[in-house]
Amino acid sequence: MMTWLRQNARETIAALALVILFAGYIAIHPRGFSTYVVTIWSNQGTLLGLAAIAQFFVVLVKGIDLSVGSIIALTNVMGSFLLNGSPTSIALGMAVVLTVGVACGLVNGIAVVYGGVQPIVTTLATGGIFGGIALLLRPTPGGSIDETMSDALTYAVAGIPVSAVILVIVLVILLVLLRRTAVGLGLYAIGSSEQSAYMTGLRVNRLKLVAYGSSGFVAALAGTYVSMVTLTGDPNIAPSYTLNSIAAVVLGGVALSGGVGSPLGAVIGALILKTISSLMFFSGLPPLAQPFFEGLILATAIALGALGVFQVRSRLELYR
């Protein structure tokens, strides 16, 4: 247990921070601890949590995905066309939306793996493309989404928000897949050391595609859930999701250098961010000052996470 805590120190600290923040949020909220408050919090947290998981997959293999927000926006917009009507057509629509997400991820992956383009510029460009498609499909927010389904997925059952259940299920599945399958371990392996993984006989290129495809899939889940929560398709949500997903993985202890971290950490990071902004909303700060403090807290958290750099005893380690 102690070794586990030590090996996952960043996640543990992040989880503690989350508990404290959440307690603060509940204390400060005018309605206190109620199903309503927790459900709203959980729904918002699930949105960002899924976005963070999507980002996690790419970061795990040493990439960065600046198109995550755009994929979420695109799938959200598509959802606003497809997720209504008969149960069959909803199911079909869902399949289409998820396929589009995977396809977007694979486009990124193929450009990175076979095109030899750096992830950051690839996804900057594809982000423009995906976002553009979303805007073409729906220049202004709108559309309709099956309300029964939305209600079922965004309310609470027996005091437990459905969104939390969904998030936990996704997390458990992913944790098992990542830790117990050869493909999952392979993703950690190529993120940890691509060369060693290659020497060990792993199919590096194929695994990278799996990572990018999975990222697209989870981003599509996030986009779908945005549709459920907001009941509209909005092409303009991309930038905030991209920014927050990156911030969330960093806060959650996922190393941008690859190979370290877990979807759990990413989700904890996302929940921290969400809680901070909710806290701020009820904290009595002038609303106009809130964006600044959000940025400040984000920067401080990142800098605190980097304090270890002052313990480095050989300067050579600073220059890799």
Added chain:
Amino acid sequence: MTDATERTVTSRWLNRDRVSVLLIALGCVALLLGGSLLYPGFLKPGYILQQLQIAAFLGIIATGAMLVILLGEIDLSVPWTITGTAIVVISASGSSNPLVASLAIPLGLCLGIAVGLLNAIGVAVFRVPAMVWTLAVNAMLLGAAVFYTGNSRPNGEVPWLATQAATGRTFGIPNAFLVWLVVAAITVWVLKRTVYGNYLYALGNSRRAVFLAGARVRLVMVATFVLAGVFSSFGAILLLGYTNQAYQGMGDPYLMPVISAVVIGGTSIQGGRGNYIGTFAGAIFITLLSSILSVMQMPPAAREMIFGAIILVMLLVHGLTNKKEGV
């Protein structure tokens, strides 16, 4: 007999950069010719000069971005450095205190320096990945701007000098373009003939080797981020002179074009290689491209898409030639 040896031996190092510049110059010509088919005014000097004027704003901002990218880092705080500078300059210039009003432009540049220093602290001292840190700085700048302006358009005056530099003409040539030419000449010289420029390239290739060669690595890094901040602010002041107003989000549409101009100009996003002529041509290419797309009356969404697609194709061409050459 290392992999690195194996990979670089076959590359024709000197030619690669030239090929990039040639490619992008051809791209510019193709855009002009293609545009002239749609709209005959495209080849008129008046139109071209106007495009060069607009390209100057992008180009000057891209100069800073290029320095940071050469270093092997990235500056995502560009958008709100632009907006922030515009707000500072316009409010200072409109101030009732004549001293503050006369110092509006220096104050704007100071903001750029401050942002650069803040970026540098995170990246060079705390060693936070630049991508994350500069994004956080961008968020803080956004917050500060929102707080300061109360989310409304800031009032004030645009300094006369900024208007002149951005919209005036000398012997028929836009001042903005002339300013850019001067910036370009200095940048080329600095990159080639100064210690700073040489260490910048070297750092982009190998931090370790440069550190062990006894260079002041941190100083070069800090200088680069500060320069990037200054160029962003400088570009913002010209932009302010051109648009004659400052508004929330005026810098947002610049991030993607700025990075694109640098990268399709042949500068490696991993740092250490690329030349300024490429960035220069890249800025013109991007400007022409967006102008043509708007002339074609593309909806903004389609413009964004085509923009992304063209950039991706250019990157793939680079990436694949690199792969083939084994760089």
Added chain:
Amino acid sequence: MADRYVELKSVSKSYGGVPALTAVDFRCEPGRVHAILGENGAGKSTLMKLLAGVIQPDAGTISIGGQTVRFSSPREAAEQGTVCMFQELSLMPHLSVGDNIVLAAPRTRMGMIERSVYREAREALDLVGAKSIPLGARVSGLSLSERQLVEIAKAVFRKPKLLILDEATSALTSELVETVFGVLRMLKEQGVAILFISHRMHEVDAIADRISVFRNGRHIETFDVGARTTDEIVGLMIGRSLEELFPPRRAPVPDTAPVVLNVSNVSWASQLVDVSLAARAGEIVGLGGLDAQGQQQIMHAVFGVLRGVTGRITLNGKRLNGLKPPRVKQSDIGLALVPEDRKTEGLIPSMSVAQNMRLAVLGRAPFGLLDLDGSSEARLQELIERLALTYGSLDDPIATLSGGNQQKVVLAKWLVLSPKCLLLMDPTRGIDLPTKAQIYRLLTDLAAEGMAVILQSTDYEELIHLCDRVYVFYRGSVAKELTGDHLTADALIAASMNVHLHAGAQA
């Protein structure tokens, strides 16, 4: 069984025009341990990489078990039963020991890795003598020797038909080496063909059945163990006598020569313990010992790379503690360091010869303007001639040069600053013999001009033939100082292992 073997027929491989292997014919049989000997740069690593599918031959054929094969990746090679344990370790640092081993040959049921595979991984670890390493430990937290054991366990776990060990035991203690050898003998009994690359002659003697000697990318000779004396083998490896390779012995530096570098009671982290050493003007002082016993760290400590160094370091009386590389390279101090890893620390492979050569002197340009710095260009030109640098154009990427010429550029980069004390970390690793001889001569010349030279090396011959004095490191401290007649191969090896030889042992 006897028909299953590896055979290379006139295999050649070159990198960018520089030949690494030339027309090599080679074979090895199952159930035998075949040692490959050769200097650095003899082509051993290239041979291994070819067999393991990392690279493909330019010409010639490789066959395994009578069938011609062409592996395009290590994966394909492993599927055919070829498993390689590389010198540069192939472990994933952030993964656990168990995951590292299991990933090499995962067995899955419905996509999930079977738990029993981890039990087998445990058995493999126990077998190679790594009982104390838990499966759940992260590789990044292990010591070098523990990592080597994991590497070996990983290779054994894959049940190879051809096992290649490239310096696999370099960080292991002699007991552990014995355990590993036990495993190798067992595999040999089972009919596995084993290729064993090592620098340690006594290990080769202990385990190998046959020996092949490589030199300059060619297969020189193959013979049974015991058919040649050690001296004969060394002769085959270097292709000439040691006397030709090294410059003639110099007269000892008098005690009156001023001390240039003085290190006293230096400690750092847990990796340097109370180290004291000194170098006089005109001396070549060697730092020896097994790999990573603190030799590298003391160099880094002197050059200002390390933080929190205690003790005292002075150069010509100037205190260096707390000074960083940009300061210690200034002419009033005059330190220079040729780092260990040429391709990542010494050079910038993608940049040109000229750019690399100017990297250290750049900072001296007045006002930061290169155009005002004419004198160093002239000095660089002089150095190019003095070092007999062979190059196409100064604007070519440095990676197009041979390893030896690359190292000359690293030397030129520092010599242009006219240092007073030159620190060299394994400067001749992977360099061809003629260039080695040139570098040796250069070092003795520099010493004769009054420079203090500190030479860290893993090559015993180098230490014996070049140095006035050798400090042997063991676990972060100086285990022994050897001079004059005491400076012999046996004494060096004994001191490296921290064993005291007979009565002659001194403090």
